[in-house]
Amino acid sequence: MSFVAYEELIKEGDTAILSLGHGAMVAVRVQRGAQTQTRHGVLRHSVDLIGRPFGSKILYSTDIALITMMLELRPGSVVCESGTGSGSVSHAIIRTIAPTGHLHTVEFHQQRAEKAREEFQEHRVGRWVTVRTQDVCRSGFGVSHVADAVFLDIPSPWEAVGHAWDALKVEGGRFCSFSPCIEQVQRTCQALAARGFSELSTLEVLPQVYNVRTVSLPLPDLGSGTDGPASPDTSPFRSGTPMKEAVGHTGYLTFATKTPG
Numbered sequence: 001m002s003f004v005a006y007e008e009l010i011k012e013g014d015t016a017i018l019s020l021g022h023g024a025m026v027a028v029r030v031q032r033g034a035q036t037q038t039r040h041g042v043l044r045h046s047v048d049l050i051g052r053p054f055g056s057k058i059l060y061s062t063d064i065a066l067i068t069m070m071l072e073l074r075p076g077s078v079v080c081e082s083g084t085g086s087g088s089v090s091h092a093i094i095r096t097i098a099p100t101g102h103l104h105t106v107e108f109h110q111q112r113a114e115k116a117r118e119e120f121q122e123h124r125v126g127r128w129v130t131v132r133t134q135d136v137c138r139s140g141f142g143v144s145h146v147a148d149a150v151f152l153d154i155p156s157p158w159e160a161v162g163h164a165w166d167a168l169k170v171e172g173g174r175f176c177s178f179s180p181c182i183e184q185v186q187r188t189c190q191a192l193a194a195r196g197f198s199e200l201s202t203l204e205v206l207p208q209v210y211n212v213r214t215v216s217l218p219l220p221d222l223g224s225g226t227d228g229p230a231s232p233d234t235s236p237f238r239s240g241t242p243m244k245e246a247v248g249h250t251g252y253l254t255f256a257t258k259t260p261g
């Protein structure tokens with residue numbers, strides 16, 4: 001990495017700045033196989049950093065868990081996704097819908113799409129995924145009326161809402177869009193309502209970490225009602241207290257339903 005040249009993708013040997021929240025930044029030297037512990041969880045350099053564009057936000061497993069649950073994904077589901085990015089969400093979707101489902105994922109950045117294709121083959125999940133290199137807002141997902149669910153992680157999801165509707169099965173399906181800013185959420189919700197989607201809801205995952213310790217406290221003397229001294233019992237017990245640090249915002253997840261009609 002040259003500090004006087006710009007590069008788009010993070011590679012081994014680079015120095016990456018992790019922004020972990022307000023006033024919390026840390027520089028890491030990226031190494032294949034290495035891990036960095038953060039208060040949000042572990043970052044695996046090979047999976048979470050290498051091959052991603054500088055400036056990427058890392059989607060945490062809590063968001064992915066909510067996405068797969070709220071999209072009602074299961075083995076056999078057909079899903080349309082854009083953008084593919086690093087393929088991190090794609091891998092989670094594929095693991096959920098295999099062995100009988102399929103993912104159609106759209107990425108307009110040629111190199112990123114190629115890299116994702118390569119990695120899907122390398123990770124032996126290629127048969128469950130089709131990668132298309134096109135602009136989802138202009139050209140859609142390349143399939144019509146086949147999807148049980150659509151997932152969008154692009155800067156202007158409202159421009160792809162019509163294509164999401166067309167990609168979903170005639171009998172309906174679920175929609176999710178991941179956006180870091182509330183203004184994006186508002187525009188997406190307006191487009192969803194205008195297109196006829198229902199059950200709109202926006203959720204944000206903010207995990208609360210608890211500090212669990214074994215503590216011993218003397219029992220208060222509340223008066224035993226019997227003669228003799230109160231018991232000096234100090235039996236240890238497990239205590240859980242919320243950590244003071246708030247876990248940072250990753251994004252808003254907007255869900256909606258296409259109902260037949």
Ligand SMILES: C[S@@+](CC[C@H](N)C(=O)[O-])C[C@H]1O[C@@H](n2cnc3c(N)ncnc32)[C@H](O)[C@@H]1O
Pocket residue numbers: 057059082083084085086087088089090106107108109112134135136137138153154155156
């Ligand atoms: C935030 S990243 C997606 C991250 C992805 N969910 C992951 O797991 O890595 C956004 C991606 O969408 C792609 N993208 C943005 N607008 C697009 C569009 N209109 N059509 C297709 N891809 C688009 C970008 O090139 C970028 O790779």
